[in-house]
Amino acid sequence: MFEDLAKVGRYLGQAARLMVGVPDYDNYVQHMRLTHPDQEAMTYEEFFRERQEARYGGGNGPCC
Template identity: 60%
Template sequence: MFNLQQLKQAGSYLGQAARMMVGMPDYGTYVRHMEQTHPGQPYMSYEEFFKERINARYGGGSGRPVRCC
């Protein structure tokens, strides 16, 4: 059967997949990417990351109204 570590890993993958399907950014993946590919460089706080992803997705700061549809 599955051990506890495997179940935790599966839960992590399912959570990440669910966030991706609804467009929710994954801060943990961003931090791991920064640590692995850009060591020593500062990375955004959770709040900065979330705001940047929302602005990128919905066009905030572009002078246009921010709206979904």
């Protein structure tokens, strides 16, 4: 029962982060370990910066 509740909590937390555009670093690291074990994962700061640039165009928007 407690395990199911914890799983639901994690799912809802991840869904909420995705809805507001916050990237999920833990899922990225897990993906890198499983899919690309020969490559080093980015640090959280590198990951966050890369996601921001991918989402907002790296500051090349119409106003900046």
